[in-house]
Amino acid sequence: MQTKLSPLALQSARSELIAAVNAIVSKYGFPASLIDGIMSSVLVDIKSQVIAELTGEATTMEKEHTNE
Numbered sequence: 001m002q003t004k005l006s007p008l009a010l011q012s013a014r015s016e017l018i019a020a021v022n023a024i025v026s027k028y029g030f031p032a033s034l035i036d037g038i039m040s041s042v043l044v045d046i047k048s049q050v051i052a053e054l055t056g057e058a059t060t061m062e063k064e065h066t067n068e
Helices: 007-028 032-066
Strands: none
Touching: 007 032
C-alpha cells in the first residue's frame, strides 16, 4: 500500500504510537524493561511485514518487466 508521507503525518503517527504505549503502561503498570521486550517483539513483526511487502513489490515489478 502506497501512502503519501508528510512530516506532519509521520509526527502524528509517532505521537499516536507513544500515546498508545503510555496508555498500556498506565493500564497494566508494566516496567520499562518489559515494555522494551514487548516493543522489540512488535518490531520483529513489523520487519517481517516489511519483508513481505518488499517481496510482493519485487515480484510485481518482475512480472511487469517480463511482460514488456
